[in-house]
Amino acid sequence: MLTAIIGRETTHVRDWVNVDRVAVIVAIIAVIVSVASVLYGRRQADIAEGAKQEARRAADAAEQQVKIADAAKEEARRAADAASDVAKMEARRDHLAGAIKDIELLRVESRQHPNLPHRNLFAVFRNSGHRVYRYSIQVEYNTNSHSPVGTGRIHAGETVDVHLLRDGIRYGGIAAWFDGECPCDQPDGDQGHWRKFWRAPDPETPRDEPPNLH
Numbered sequence: 001m002l003t004a005i006i007g008r009e010t011t012h013v014r015d016w017v018n019v020d021r022v023a024v025i026v027a028i029i030a031v032i033v034s035v036a037s038v039l040y041g042r043r044q045a046d047i048a049e050g051a052k053q054e055a056r057r058a059a060d061a062a063e064q065q066v067k068i069a070d071a072a073k074e075e076a077r078r079a080a081d082a083a084s085d086v087a088k089m090e091a092r093r094d095h096l097a098g099a100i101k102d103i104e105l106l107r108v109e110s111r112q113h114p115n116l117p118h119r120n121l122f123a124v125f126r127n128s129g130h131r132v133y134r135y136s137i138q139v140e141y142n143t144n145s146h147s148p149v150g151t152g153r154i155h156a157g158e159t160v161d162v163h164l165l166r167d168g169i170r171y172g173g174i175a176a177w178f179d180g181e182c183p184c185d186q187p188d189g190d191q192g193h194w195r196k197f198w199r200a201p202d203p204e205t206p207r208d209e210p211p212n213l214h
């Protein structure tokens with residue numbers, strides 16, 4: 001009786017696990033596996049997407065760094081240019097504050113020649129700056145004609161007289177070349193670093209000395 005019951009139960013279990021049911025279980029397992037693999041695949045895709053975004057962010061950040069570095073380089077270049085402009089301006093200012101500003105023509109004097117019955121004109125220059133200059137003075141009769149009349153050195157605070165020409169001869173002006181220390185990078189002229197020109201004073205201009213009555 002018991003054996004019969006067990007045998008029936010066994011038969012019952014064996015009946016339940018028949019071919020069809022195995023197929024159903026296999027199908028269910030297959031579905032589970034495929035769902036799992038879809039989920040796995042999706043997760044992999046998410047990871048890949050995350051990595052891609054991370055890479056994009058890193059690339060963007062790198063690009064940003066390059067831009068910042070470029071901007072800094074540009075800024076440094078501008079600062080260097082500005083510093084160089086300032087240095088050039090200072091050199092230019094020093095140049096303009098050189099002989100052009102320092103050397104003044106105080107006056108042109110007419111003086112009686114010590115031995116001859118005529119008068120001579122003398123230019124009186126003063127160096128009101130702090131530098132020493134070499135000078136080369138010319139009398140300009142016109143744009144094409146001039147003659148050298150004196151060279152020398154003029155020290156800071158010094159006054160020098162330069163004989164120009166015989167009084168009464170018409171001339172256009174006095175041209176002077178000066179040389180001396182200058183921090184600028186301007187090339188020197190024909191005969192010096194600075195050139196200055198003074199138009200001849202009007203002959204009618206009253207002179208410091210009383211007129212010669214001889």
Ligand SMILES: [Zn+2]
Nearest residue numbers: 095182184186
């Ligand atoms: Zn200069």
